[in-house]
Amino acid sequence: MIRPSRNHPGFWAFVAHRVSGVALALFLPLHFLVLGLALESDAALDRFLTVADNPVFVVAEWGLVTLLTIHLGAGLRVMALEFLPWRDGRKGLIGLGAIAAVVVGTIFLLQIG
Amino acid sequence: MTPARLFLAQRLTALILVPLVLVHLALILVAVEGGLSAAEILDRTRGSAGWAAFYGLFVLAAATHAPIGLRNVIHEHTGWRGRSLEIAMIGLGLLLAGLGLRAVVAVVAP
Amino acid sequence: MSAEHTGTAEHTGQPSPPVETSLSVEIWRGRDQGRFETYTVPQRASQTVLDVVTWIQRHAEPALAYRFACRVGVCGSCAMTVNGRPRWTCRTHVSKVADDGRLRIEPLRNLPRIKDLAVDMTPFFEKWQRAQGRFTPTRSRADPLVAVSPDSPARKAADAGIECINCAVCYAACDVVGWDRDYLGPAALNRAWTLVNDERDGDRRGVLKAASSGGGCHSCHSHGSCVEHCPVGINPTAGIAGLKRRSLIDMLGGDLP
Numbered sequence: 001m002i003r004p005s006r007n008h009p010g011f012w013a014f015v016a017h018r019v020s021g022v023a024l025a026l027f028l029p030l031h032f033l034v035l036g037l038a039l040e041s042d043a044a045l046d047r048f049l050t051v052a053d054n055p056v057f058v059v060a061e062w063g064l065v066t067l068l069t070i071h072l073g074a075g076l077r078v079m080a081l082e083f084l085p086w087r088d089g090r091k092g093l094i095g096l097g098a099i100a101a102v103v104v105g106t107i108f109l110l111q112i113g
Numbered sequence: 114m115t116p117a118r119l120f121l122a123q124r125l126t127a128l129i130l131v132p133l134v135l136v137h138l139a140l141i142l143v144a145v146e147g148g149l150s151a152a153e154i155l156d157r158t159r160g161s162a163g164w165a166a167f168y169g170l171f172v173l174a175a176a177t178h179a180p181i182g183l184r185n186v187i188h189e190h191t192g193w194r195g196r197s198l199e200i201a202m203i204g205l206g207l208l209l210a211g212l213g214l215r216a217v218v219a220v221v222a223p
Numbered sequence: 224m225s226a227e228h229t230g231t232a233e234h235t236g237q238p239s240p241p242v243e244t245s246l247s248v249e250i251w252r253g254r255d256q257g258r259f260e261t262y263t264v265p266q267r268a269s270q271t272v273l274d275v276v277t278w279i280q281r282h283a284e285p286a287l288a289y290r291f292a293c294r295v296g297v298c299g300s301c302a303m304t305v306n307g308r309p310r311w312t313c314r315t316h317v318s319k320v321a322d323d324g325r326l327r328i329e330p331l332r333n334l335p336r337i338k339d340l341a342v343d344m345t346p347f348f349e350k351w352q353r354a355q356g357r358f359t360p361t362r363s364r365a366d367p368l369v370a371v372s373p374d375s376p377a378r379k380a381a382d383a384g385i386e387c388i389n390c391a392v393c394y395a396a397c398d399v400v401g402w403d404r405d406y407l408g409p410a411a412l413n414r415a416w417t418l419v420n421d422e423r424d425g426d427r428r429g430v431l432k433a434a435s436s437g438g439g440c441h442s443c444h445s446h447g448s449c450v451e452h453c454p455v456g457i458n459p460t461a462g463i464a465g466l467k468r469r470s471l472i473d474m475l476g477g478d479l480p
Binding site for chain 3: 115116117118119120121185188189190
């Protein structure tokens with residue numbers, strides 16, 4: 001099997017989009033179940049959120065916030081490529097999207113801390 | 114569902130999700146300051162028709178968008194294809210919608 | 224396992240020839256089962272990878288199977304994988320790609336292998352037909368010529384894609400072609416796009432339908448590997464995006480302009 005020749009920005013943008021999408025899709029049902037705890041009582045949700053103050057959870061939440069921003073950015077790039085007139089500077093968008101994700105992730109960590 | 118219809122549904126829900134996700138991210142960044150509590154979420158959402166509509170739309174859009182995306186991932190990286198995959202994805206969409214709307218009720222019901 | 228083959232002749236009783244630099248060239252021999260064989264090839268000025276393969280077949284390994292025709296970059300026959308990238312071997316200078324004098328040459332990816340460096344192009348052309356990448360004429364020679372303005376947006380879109388010589392480099396570079404056996408691929412869809420934009424074609428709607436069916440334009444995820452690798456500078460990703468837009472308009476009841 002020949003390895004594909006794919007070390008270029010467009011491919012990595014796709015990988016980021018796909019990986020973040022799968023991660024978010026797996027996370028979503030868990031998110032809905034946790035929020036559903038409020039059906040029991042406000043206290044039930046509160047108990048979970050206290051547990052979620054521990055560092056493992058914080059890292060996971062940071063990951064999700066970052067993944068969401070990545071997925072949003074990469075998705076906007078795909079739609080720009082599909083619906084807006086083609087410009088060669090599209091690769092710049094990938095950089096912008098990556099920076100946006102880092103910024104959002106950083107703000108999250110600053111707010112948490 | 115023809116490829117063109119799936120494409121339209123995917124791109125349309127994506128467009129709907131863009132502003133919803135931006136608001137959601139902003140809320141998260143504000144809310145997590147100094148730790149998160151149930152009250153911080155529920156004080157805002159309980160009894161609010163506006164937040165019910167916001168999150169209801171969010172859930173339905175995400176429940177449509179995610180299975181269509183996963184369908185491509187499964188189709189391209191595993192051998193699974195055809196009718197059974199379509200049915201599984203519809204099932205996943207219904208599950209997400211169901212769990213999601215339940216969560217909306219959980220935080221919005223007064 | 225690799226075998227060493229040397230083809231340089233020995234000179235005796237003559238003044239010694241100038242010291243030649245040599246290339247170490249690994250070539251895939253076999254089919255799906257097989258191995259890399261290594262050949263030592265004299266390096267020459269302005270040598271192309273096709274020159275290297277031809278030298279090997281003539282001096283070291285007569286049984287080596289490979290394809291070429293024009294050797295000047297207009298026919299599309301000589302495409303192979305060179306150091307991991309699909310390229311035209313006749314237009315690839317050895318000096319540009321041989322790191323430390325080493326080359327690895329394999330057949331194109333994503334196509335069934337026949338022998339050594341030759342692949343079966345049948346699936347590539349079958350998908351061309353499945354995308355209805357063929358012109359449907361409406362006039363006979365007795366009819367006047369159609370006056371097509373070269374400046375119209377449609378003609379410009381078509382012109383951007385018509386230089387394709389069916390070399391299959393984009394097809395070999397495309398990830399989705401590798402993942403989804405139904406995917407028609409960048410070349411076939413690019414051709415469909417040129418026809419959808421060709422006002423002389425008698426069945427543009429048919430082309431659009433064929434190109435947007437299962438395995439058609441909607442399967443493209445815009446990686447852009449085709450754009451990265453096309454030796455003629457065609458942008459199939461943009462053309463496929465055009466097909467996506469047209470297919471949406473068509474589905475929502477709009478007409479082809």
